[in-house]
Amino acid sequence: MTFEPADRVADVPPSGIRRFFELAEEMDDIISLGVGEPDFSAPWAAREAAIASLEQGKTSYTANRGKRELRELIAADVDRRYDLDYDPDEEILVTTGASEGLDLAFRALLNPGDRVAVAQPCYISYVPGVEFAGGEVIDAPTRAADEFKLTYEVLEESGAAEAEALVYCYPNNPTGATMTEAELREVAEFAREHDLMVFADEIYSELSYEHDHTSIATLPGMRERTVVFNGFSKAYAMTGMRLGYALAPPEAITAMNRVHQYTMLSAPTTAQYAAIEALQTCGDEVVDMREQYDRRRQFVLSRFEEMGLECFPAAGAFYAFPECPWDDGDEFAEALLEEERVAVVPGNVFGEGGEGHLRVSYATGLGELKEAMARIESFID
Amino acid sequence: MDDRGEILALLRENARYTTEDMARQTGLDEAEVEAAIEELEAEGVVRGYQAVVDWDALDEDEERVRATVELNVTLDRETNYVDIADRIAKFPQVRSLRLVSGDYDFDLEVEGDSMQEVSHFVSDKIAPIPEITQTVTHYVMDSYKEQGIEFGDGDDDDRLSVSP
Numbered sequence: 001m002t003f004e005p006a007d008r009v010a011d012v013p014p015s016g017i018r019r020f021f022e023l024a025e026e027m028d029d030i031i032s033l034g035v036g037e038p039d040f041s042a043p044w045a046a047r048e049a050a051i052a053s054l055e056q057g058k059t060s061y062t063a064n065r066g067k068r069e070l071r072e073l074i075a076a077d078v079d080r081r082y083d084l085d086y087d088p089d090e091e092i093l094v095t096t097g098a099s100e101g102l103d104l105a106f107r108a109l110l111n112p113g114d115r116v117a118v119a120q121p122c123y124i125s126y127v128p129g130v131e132f133a134g135g136e137v138i139d140a141p142t143r144a145a146d147e148f149k150l151t152y153e154v155l156e157e158s159g160a161a162e163a164e165a166l167v168y169c170y171p172n173n174p175t176g177a178t179m180t181e182a183e184l185r186e187v188a189e190f191a192r193e194h195d196l197m198v199f200a201d202e203i204y205s206e207l208s209y210e211h212d213h214t215s216i217a218t219l220p221g222m223r224e225r226t227v228v229f230n231g232f233s234k235a236y237a238m239t240g241m242r243l244g245y246a247l248a249p250p251e252a253i254t255a256m257n258r259v260h261q262y263t264m265l266s267a268p269t270t271a272q273y274a275a276i277e278a279l280q281t282c283g284d285e286v287v288d289m290r291e292q293y294d295r296r297r298q299f300v301l302s303r304f305e306e307m308g309l310e311c312f313p314a315a316g317a318f319y320a321f322p323e324c325p326w327d328d329g330d331e332f333a334e335a336l337l338e339e340e341r342v343a344v345v346p347g348n349v350f351g352e353g354g355e356g357h358l359r360v361s362y363a364t365g366l367g368e369l370k371e372a373m374a375r376i377e378s379f380i381d
Numbered sequence: 382m383d384d385r386g387e388i389l390a391l392l393r394e395n396a397r398y399t400t401e402d403m404a405r406q407t408g409l410d411e412a413e414v415e416a417a418i419e420e421l422e423a424e425g426v427v428r429g430y431q432a433v434v435d436w437d438a439l440d441e442d443e444e445r446v447r448a449t450v451e452l453n454v455t456l457d458r459e460t461n462y463v464d465i466a467d468r469i470a471k472f473p474q475v476r477s478l479r480l481v482s483g484d485y486d487f488d489l490e491v492e493g494d495s496m497q498e499v500s501h502f503v504s505d506k507i508a509p510i511p512e513i514t515q516t517v518t519h520y521v522m523d524s525y526k527e528q529g530i531e532f533g534d535g536d537d538d539d540r541l542s543v544s545p
Binding site: 021024025032034035036037039123124125173295296303343366367 | 541
């Protein structure tokens with residue numbers, strides 16, 4: 001016999017990032033602006049809590065929904081930041097990264113054939129995630145002219161009114177776009193009018209530089225129809241610990257937990273101890289990291305301006321999304337990698353609306369950023 | 382953080398950032414950055430700029446010996462801590478001098494070309510000062526972190542070169 005992938009797997013193309021990863025891996029002296037993770041290490045106190053938990057032999061499964069202490073701290077944090085009240089017992093699920101949370105929501109809350117509007121360009125897992133769950137994707141491409149914000153008009157034009165759910169991420173990977181409360185009200189209005197579930201990926205919520213992050217669940221009529229995804233990867237630089245959480249009404253969390261308990265059982269225990277410490281004592285580190293990202297952001301945006309590369313003022317996450325100077329983003333990224341040893345990711349990898357742009361991550365030291373920007377400048381001259 | 386605070390944070394991170402780079406990162410004009418730095422220097426907030434050196438990493442035979450010295454002093458009506466500190470701080474061998482709480486009074490950092498030189502300095506110049514009642518010298522054997530900068534090879538970036 002030979003193994004054949006199931007149709008729903010075979011139908012999903014391999015990640016576009018994979019090709020660049022393989023190209024970049026063949027070279028050893030590159031400066032990578034292609035990374036989607038912090039260049040900081042998790043705060044020492046969080047690491048120490050993880051180590052201490054191991055020393056004490058705390059290596060068993062936890063409750064399926066996550067340690068209660070952690071759920072209580074998450075509830076308190078969400079209450080502090082957004083004045084939103086979630087019940088730690090029924091409305092919070094600790095997951096193996098925000099990515100697992102999204103996968104659970106797709107599998108637990110969508111029926112085969114359900115349509116899901118996906119605001120694009122977006123994190124590369126949403127579209128395959130919906131398809132693995134048997135759903136159908138409706139592309140909702142945001143526009144550079146709107147600074148890649150999701151608008152009522154974009155949703156209407158894309159046919160999202162026919163969808164059962166909407167997925168979006170703000171601050172956004174790959175564009176670095178953010179949404180103000182006023183702008184989110186349009187999205188909320190559309191969701192209410194067309195009775196959509198909203199899957200709001202807010203993993204970059206701590207990395208919003210121009211204004212405070214607004215969670216869509218705070219808007220009228222939205223808490224009851226929204227699953228919010230967040231986690232410790234970006235704010236606390238804990239990507240490798242794989243720890244996220246989902247906030248939603250009890251019926252959604254119960255359904256998601258049903259899938260979770262048969263797959264992951266529970267999120268990594270060591271990481272949960274780190275997260276408990278992070279929420280209790282590492283707020284200053286989050287502020288420090290945000291300040292450093294903000295400085296790099298301003299540096300990168302100002303350098304693109306000097307080069308004459310159009311780039312909207314990205315205000316969140318740690319990405320800039322300038323226009324690509326060549327017609328073909330793939331060709332440009334490959335040539336830049338081969339000739340200048342700088343890795344960036346072509347925007348089309350992230351779906352509709354990303355064509356003609358480049359994702360440039362500034363989650364790297366300023367010295368390297370400076371050198372990389374100089375190389376990009378000399379390459380496009 | 383206000384503009385001055387941001388500039389100070391940048392200078393502490395890397396005093397060799399150009400004003401142009403700092404302007405880009407803070408959103409200020411270059412002229413504003415320059416003016417703020419001049420002001421901070423004039424006010425004595427910024428006292429100087431130095432390299433953080435890992436002497437062990439230097440291939441040449443350049444031995445630098447450092448020691449921290451605990452000093453206990455006794456005060457009288459005419460002499461206070463500042464008087465004693467003023468006298469000690471003038472020696473070029475003294476890298477830093479701090480008044481501390483706890484078991485001893487001053488924390489002194491001394492640097493020299495050899496252990497003998499450091500040892501002679503402490504015994505010939507510091508110990509004889511009348512107010513000093515005790516010195517305890519600790520030689521630095523190895524250095525793992527200086528001025529917030531970690532030494533060693535732990536800085537390799539092993540993240541995926543391209544990731545989602």
